[in-house]
Amino acid sequence: MPVRVGILGATGAVGQRFIQLLDDHPTFELATVTASEASAGKTYREAAKWRVNTQIPDDVAEMTVGETAPSAVPDDVDLLFSSLPSGVAREVEPAFLEAGYVVSSNSSNDRMAEDVPLTIPEINPGHLDLIEIQRDERGWDGALVKNPNCSTITMVPTLAALDEFGLESVQVSTLQAVSGAGYSGVTSMEIIDNAIPHIGGEEEKMETESRKLLGEFDGTGIDLHGMDVAASCNRVPTLDGHLENVFAETAEDASPAEAAEAMRASSGVDLPSSPEQLIHVFEDFERPQPRMDRGRGDGMQISAGGLQETTDGLKYNCLAHNTIRGAAGASLLNGELLVADGWV
Amino acid sequence: MPVRVGILGATGAVGQRFIQLLDDHPTFELATVTASEASAGKTYREAAKWRVNTQIPDDVAEMTVGETAPSAVPDDVDLLFSSLPSGVAREVEPAFLEAGYVVSSNSSNDRMAEDVPLTIPEINPGHLDLIEIQRDERGWDGALVKNPNCSTITMVPTLAALDEFGLESVQVSTLQAVSGAGYSGVTSMEIIDNAIPHIGGEEEKMETESRKLLGEFDGTGIDLHGMDVAASCNRVPTLDGHLENVFAETAEDASPAEAAEAMRASSGVDLPSSPEQLIHVFEDFERPQPRMDRGRGDGMQISAGGLQETTDGLKYNCLAHNTIRGAAGASLLNGELLVADGWV
């Protein structure tokens, strides 16, 4: 029996990726799509300015777009994916939760809320147990799970691998693709022959979300990881794929070879969208590169490379596809975990 | 009386910048240009594939290109600028020094040699006194002065300003323009919609040259600065202008405001190519940007911005024009200092 799913905010850039990834999904069946009032009532083909470079699945193209409200979602839908703008999500998600829906959300609101699991299935699946606390405190029948920001999720799997040596401090610089800002987020006049050394709110997300993801669930809440994280975020003229330079200090010395071994040992989990190996580590220092490597593992594998010693620790580079592993794919994988763990 | 100067390796990308910058220079008069054997004997117009977006000065266009050998340089030339490939420079520069020429060189060979001054006139002009030791040891009548690598020179003025608080450790990530690799150094297939997380030798240059530049001349040699430096270097699809993210720890706490004040207090020196203010500090966190800010101070001013506290220190961004402040302009400014200090 397939799980019937819906997408809240289905016409935007991440919404389109959801549709692309759900096409031929082994266990999920797309049953409903919602968007803003202006789009409601149109067919999806009319409502969405389709930008993904595969074609709209025919059946989705003919779906009627619903309003983003619980009343517009069929009762037999079991799981909702949200790619709403965070301002809208903040207003609208609670109504779905009260109505009993399980929501796997990519929106940035509430990621650091104490009773909201922020999860990457390969890293901290146990954080889903926060849902019990969430239901107790909020009186919801549904459940809200978030995935981290695209820049955070790119580095956290590598940090998780290094944490066996006791992570103490992390400095990270990002080279982020324009798709991370949505279809119209970065104008061509801003970015051609240029780079922008600031992305509003992004640095703080990396600094806080990473400590929650690597934190411990102690039965009542998440005890944040104690490492210091400092991030500098840059926008560059790349379409997809965030590349990051990490400088890490660990309590116990880790050689580049040991660090690479720890990364390579990070395995995927038994869910349809998880790659077999979580992190591919390159020996060639010129890799990973966004255009060459963002597609590894259908966009769900993390790439790393350039592992070298510094006086105080290690430096290395990592990369992930920001709208697949860093957005729609991340929510989808959380949805698969919610089903596997019996929350749906 | 103008100083008569020559350019060794005048047809390449940096050589063309030398010609552009020497046009209308107040005290230097271009008397000779040299290039490889294949170009010798041609007019400059024929020999150079001119790529700079101003036109070749008419008088230079008609100059006959000489061989890169002391015998081909007129006797009344007082000062030579070198933009030879480092492999060629290693072979050829000594011959010019033995022949008594003063050479201000942008080539990367010998930058870390113990008796070769590596200078930025606004930062460590006193290092020129190494020339006495150089002459003693090598038996040269001439003098060899180097400027640092373009990625190093972008951050060192900001580090020099912060050193009043006692620099202890620096992590730096670079977003470097394609022009840094020379005209044919980066193919379009490599870099469009992409970024490359490695530039051969660049990280080591930043890690060592910066410690020499901020070191002390103790009468016999340069005592390297004790700070730790770790660099990650990236190539991005930008034409000119290197942008760098710096994380710095200092012995004494420095607030972002104090750091900005120290940077703003860095003044230029009384030489034609030095800007009035060495570092422009932006309040707007979205600046500096390569395309918008590389031209400040005719390409000779450093820009900084994004100053923020981290748990252990500061983070900020800096930017310079890599083929002006970071190459031809750097050598030219060293040449001006050599004249002002009486070495020419």
Add this chain to the structure above:
Amino acid sequence: MPVRVGILGATGAVGQRFIQLLDDHPTFELATVTASEASAGKTYREAAKWRVNTQIPDDVAEMTVGETAPSAVPDDVDLLFSSLPSGVAREVEPAFLEAGYVVSSNSSNDRMAEDVPLTIPEINPGHLDLIEIQRDERGWDGALVKNPNCSTITMVPTLAALDEFGLESVQVSTLQAVSGAGYSGVTSMEIIDNAIPHIGGEEEKMETESRKLLGEFDGTGIDLHGMDVAASCNRVPTLDGHLENVFAETAEDASPAEAAEAMRASSGVDLPSSPEQLIHVFEDFERPQPRMDRGRGDGMQISAGGLQETTDGLKYNCLAHNTIRGAAGASLLNGELLVADGWV
């Protein structure tokens, strides 16, 4: 005595170019700047998101932005430049004309109106005489003059030169820079690693405006040139500078050499913003190129190249800076002509 001028719509991309070009203009003095209601009352520095890569002139930065209404413009302003969006211009320009202002407008509305001169001073200055008819018909004290679209103005000077051989038919393909669509007109997701074979309304503008520009004023109106023009317009990932491929048939055979001679013979006019030579013709078939050649003649010279015979005529390429010669500089030059001819 300087002519006091104002800019309607001064905060946009073309408005910023006006300010840049008016800085140090020999005869014009910027007296007032207007923008939308949202900006009125702010200083120009606050109201404009400054994007041009020179700095805002200090005196302009501190000007108070006025509303775009005749009542907000000082009485001693003699000449207004308009870079309003065409929808706004359609509503607002008549009020200024009724109030007696002379307006040199870059906005696309009314360019083909029978009593509105569409002029390029080097090509059809006599069309200004339409102003008499305009005043008669509309009862205006002021005068409205338009410059053509940026894609039209790039090719028309070359067509004017070829018309001595009797132009019969023109096919033109354009490679247009993103700045032609305004600062936010083309998103980075649309254009990186891409090209778009359509620009709304552009093809028709080229097909009609060029025939008006090369038409004859017969005392009562403009007799459109009889040539056929077919245009295909493309957007490419270039910042500034429109490049165009032209295929032209003439009644009388013209060899490439004769065509080049005719183009080279096109001279500028005796106005401050007109270049000495109107068209620079390259022998090198790889030129003109947008980045290399858009700055020729301070952005006011047309470049041409690649002149070759075809079975039926000629093919060649031409290029102009779309936001200088193709927009702000075009209006400015028309303003200079209006002053020289005594209309101001």
Add this chain to the structure above:
Amino acid sequence: MPVRVGILGATGAVGQRFIQLLDDHPTFELATVTASEASAGKTYREAAKWRVNTQIPDDVAEMTVGETAPSAVPDDVDLLFSSLPSGVAREVEPAFLEAGYVVSSNSSNDRMAEDVPLTIPEINPGHLDLIEIQRDERGWDGALVKNPNCSTITMVPTLAALDEFGLESVQVSTLQAVSGAGYSGVTSMEIIDNAIPHIGGEEEKMETESRKLLGEFDGTGIDLHGMDVAASCNRVPTLDGHLENVFAETAEDASPAEAAEAMRASSGVDLPSSPEQLIHVFEDFERPQPRMDRGRGDGMQISAGGLQETTDGLKYNCLAHNTIRGAAGASLLNGELLVADGWV
């Protein structure tokens, strides 16, 4: 029984595409790869700097690269694909033909030779009969077939469709991707924020090859099509996918709708690499776009759009993937035709 095939010049950009396309080919089995002397004896993984964004098939990676000489090719290889540089191909291809090999070549030499078929299987399969004449005249046991240049092949299927109305004259402007020049053919300094209005030899190829492709085989040779073709070729900052603007005049009037219908009626042929529909015609004038549409039909379908009337005929745009339909895929498809028609 699979057909055993080899690739001459397997390490270059087109060679890599051959390997990618041959992976999982239904009837071809890659048996041998050759390259220059410098690469011979190495494994393919060592010899090729792999640039395609899928991974090297494991079995190919471990193949030993042979010299490009008949003696180095196993006897049981039936069909060779050539992506040699044309200068090398001119020297080397005859040796393979004398040795009896059938060669489907992408190299540009000999495309216009009178006894060499230049074929697109969906357009002019009958031209293969020239092989009889070729064998007679040259005394070869093998056979040499060429596919056209990437810029030619992009437009010819659309011209073939229009030829039912009697093609008389064609003007075409191209916006060509950098991959058409090979991996190192266009430097990033040349093309970022730029366009180049000339590609050496390309215009002539379009003007001659298209007339041969649409010509008639009269039993002794190809009678070139009588239409006039004039081409202007531009390089733009796009990775893959050539976009072309065509202006066409036909003897009989064709409306845009009739032209679209003729294009849509062009079907593929019954060969593994031929798409079901040869030309996809868009109604949306903003399409086709290189990044969005180059992948249609696995890179083998032609896209068209923007069909409009002009005074003398039609204008429209077309697009194809230049290294698949325009190079490796074109040779592969010719190979499939050679097998189907019994030449192998």
